[in-house]
Amino acid sequence: MSPSLPHLLGTALPIVQAPMAGVQGSELALAVCAAGGLGSLPAAALSPDALRAELGLMATQSQGCPWNVNFFAHVPPVPDAAREAAWRASLAPCYAEHGIDPARIATGPGRSPFSDEVAELVAPFRPPVVSFHFGLPSPALLARVRSWGAKVLSSATTVEEALWLQAQGVDAIIAQGLEAGGHRGFFLTRDLSTQMGTFALLPQIVQAVSVPVIAAGGIVDAPSVAAAFALGAAGVQAGTAYLLCPEATTSAVHRAALQSEAARHTALTTLFTGGPARGIVNRAMRELGALDNQAPAFPLATSAIAPLRAAAERAGRGDFTPLWSGQNASACRAVSAAEVTRSLAQGVPVPARITAIAQALATAHRTGTAWQPTGGWPELGTADAYAIQAAVAAELGWFPDGPRAWKVGGTADITAAPLPEVRPSPAASPVTWVLPAGQDEVLIEAELAFRLASAPVAPTATDALACLGTVCVSVELIGTRLANGLSAPANWKLADQGVHAGLLIGEEQAAAPVAAFTEADWQAQACHIHVQGADGAVAVHEARGSHPAILAGLHPLGTLPWLARHATAQTMAHSGGLNTGDLVTTGAWLVVKVRRGDVVDVGFEGLPGVRVHIA
Ligand SMILES: Cc1cc2nc3c(=O)[nH]c(=O)nc-3n(C[C@H](O)[C@H](O)[C@H](O)COP(=O)(O)O)c2cc1C
Incomplete structure (x- = not known):
């Protein structure tokens, strides 16, 4: 194959x-x-x-x-002076009409x-x-x-x-x-x-x-x-x-022809270059014979008609222009x-295998029952994983207008997943996160999330930083639709929406100060997760500069240009990749396992925190 x-x-x-x-x-x-x-x-x-x-x-x-x-x-043809002369003679009335002196027309290879x-x-x-x-x-x-x-x-x-x-x-x-x-x-x-x-x-x-x-x-x-x-x-x-x-x-005349009724009639012609080519039928093709003519061999015919084309185009007409078009310009x-x-x-x-996996995952999403692929973990490529993400989203009707939130992770091998839902859970009015039946604990990740004030135009690092509107604390809850999904091979996890279960965010603030962070600022940035258990005991998890990119000497928002390209390339992004208002989470600073009954506070120094009750 x-x-x-x-x-x-x-x-x-x-x-x-x-x-x-x-x-x-x-x-x-x-x-x-x-x-x-x-x-x-x-x-x-x-x-x-x-x-x-x-x-x-x-x-x-x-x-x-x-x-x-x-x-x-x-293979360039041998120029034939007699044929060229005869051809120019047959164009003489057109030259005269446009005030063109045939003696001054250059010959050339075209x-x-x-x-x-x-x-x-x-x-x-x-x-x-x-x-x-x-x-x-x-x-x-x-x-x-x-x-x-x-x-x-x-x-x-x-x-x-x-x-x-x-x-x-x-x-x-x-x-x-x-x-x-x-x-x-x-x-x-x-x-x-x-x-x-x-x-x-x-x-x-x-x-x-x-x-x-x-x-x-x-x-x-x-x-x-x-x-x-x-x-x-x-x-x-x-x-x-x-x-x-x-x-x-x-050109303008070509665009106008393509948008007109004339575009419904195309034909092959040798008039413009000497080689048969399909274009919208115009005056030259009607009057000089689209194929039935003595035009020199390809590409030598190009020079004789060029001044006629230029003169007609100056007058806003495509009479002598090669209006190349396929037979179906209707779309x-x-x-x-x-x-x-x-x-x-x-x-x-979408290949049948991708569809089958996506349908199984979508069913697991709907029913809450984990799916076990037969035969262990069959080989799955990265492109397959993204195709499955898209097919699951389509099956569940998540993004009628394209995804509005993304998770992105990794430093060298960057991966992403579009997120179906974002729930505000500020410290003042926290939500209760209900674990699926039979599940008593869940991994949570403390991250910074950024909302775009404009869509990145050129996917460069500078452009991406300039597009940031607001920043907030976010908590990603990890979950899988696969049996033993957290120990699945990386691309299976990626296919399973990057093992995403939910995203909670805090109050948003202007991103400009964070976008201007120096390397030292990033290294000094503190993050915490405080977990109060059902017995009242509080476990404290704290770190500074603990984002994997900072630890690797990279910029924690360096993944944004990649995401901009990725979002555009993914066919599910019907709305054209990243857009104004999209929320992007940028990788975990702290990862902690919490239990049913815990009250969890997540904070980044200088930003309003997130609180969530796990039930
Ligand atoms: C305006 C125009 C210019 C073209 N120029 C080239 C060219 O330079 N090289 C080439 O390999 N094909 C050229 N083609 C042919 C295309 O490669 C292709 O075969 C054709 O566009 C497919 O048909 P469609 O126009 O119906 O999509 C050209 C086609 C058009 C419409």
Whole structure:
């Protein structure tokens, strides 16, 4: 069985944002990466300097998330002067209409393929994934790409192309169906009658190859993602769905066309580059013949039409603009790339095993009866654990608008869980916490919790601290829905909502003084848990600077940027990751076991405390 796409590429989601030359750069790609997908930087239309700058942004701002850079791998044609002249002659009336002097139009290659020079430029940036369109570069160049440790993807438009790509050792194949926007990636044939729709092509390629297959073409929303997976896809690549995102650089005329009735009629055309590509039918395609024309071979046709495009666009018209679009632009919305990625992610099927575990845990939540997985503790990956958290939350209807509270723990291996409920329990009006029947004691953790005054924009440490609104004392009660769950392997505990049973908080105060703490302030911060037993005896637990991060010489809020990324990448965070008003607990300062009948006071020096009766 081929590996899953997240396993192969290291992404949270099996979703690739299609590289789209001319309509996007690093901004869109980085936004998709931050949302858990594979963001792609299209390199085909970039100058060396622009490519270097964009690669720099991808490498420095992807926050450890995998990303893709995409190149064309076509064989440049030999320029044919007679054909070029004939083509320009046929465009003469259009040039005249726009006052363009044909003699002054430059000829040029249009798009350059991946080469030794480009490889030299890219090498220092070590892209985690490199994808190609129009086949692959030479074996020597491909070996060079592999030497960077990059995973290699390429598009196939026929079963023969898929088999050829597999034989060259690609890590995954993009099955590009005929409904796809932009250029047909075909390279073993020029015969358009060989080209198939995504749902005819995909299952045939899946059947023929053993590497993961990524479906592309007409994948625009959750149902189409689900359909692709039903036909054997390991992932999806969506382009058109991202064209209206604010992070894309799609031109105004292109955006207007995508949002108009015109977007319902697309066609393949060679007019704009010489290679068949799908775009919204416009004046040039209607009047000059979308395919039935003498345009020079790909990519040489690019230069002749460029001045017409520029002149029409200056007048606000897309008459000569390549309005690349797939056949289904109906789901195209002017929303953030994170939102598009999340809505696509809703269609990714949850594996049956994950669903079964989540349902068992949800039943244990409802009934209060612990669940014992059969066969000990089967292997569970971290991604599985988070998928189970999300599925349990969905099953129990916890977060209709996304989670509003989070626990986060660990220093090196950070983990998190969204919390269903937060209960105020200030010292003046404490709540009574009722232990489940048959349970006489419970572990409690003293923590600081922070409420966000704004959502972190860039997930950096400085940004996260600037987002803090209030701080309060919090008490997490530990509990498990698993039989012997507290001694379960770490990922089983993580799946069980991080063995969370409840969160109690004290009165909130402005976080600014705490956000400004120096290392010495953190080390001096005192925390206590006082436990008064049923017999009146009081056990005192006290410590200073006892948070694990402080003990390790780290910042106790250093986990917040990680949480911001994690919350965005988790598909259950429908509301877009961390938000204004969210409460985040930040790890235990003291852990104490308390018993039924105890009265517990938890405090941090300088903050109002929490009191709880255990019953
Ligand atoms: C505007 C646009 C530009 C594109 N440019 C590229 C490109 O530079 N490289 C590439 O591999 N594919 C490119 N494609 C094709 C996509 O990789 C993908 O096959 C296609 O977007 C999938 O179909 P969809 O648009 O229906 O989602 C482009 C597609 C569009 C819509």
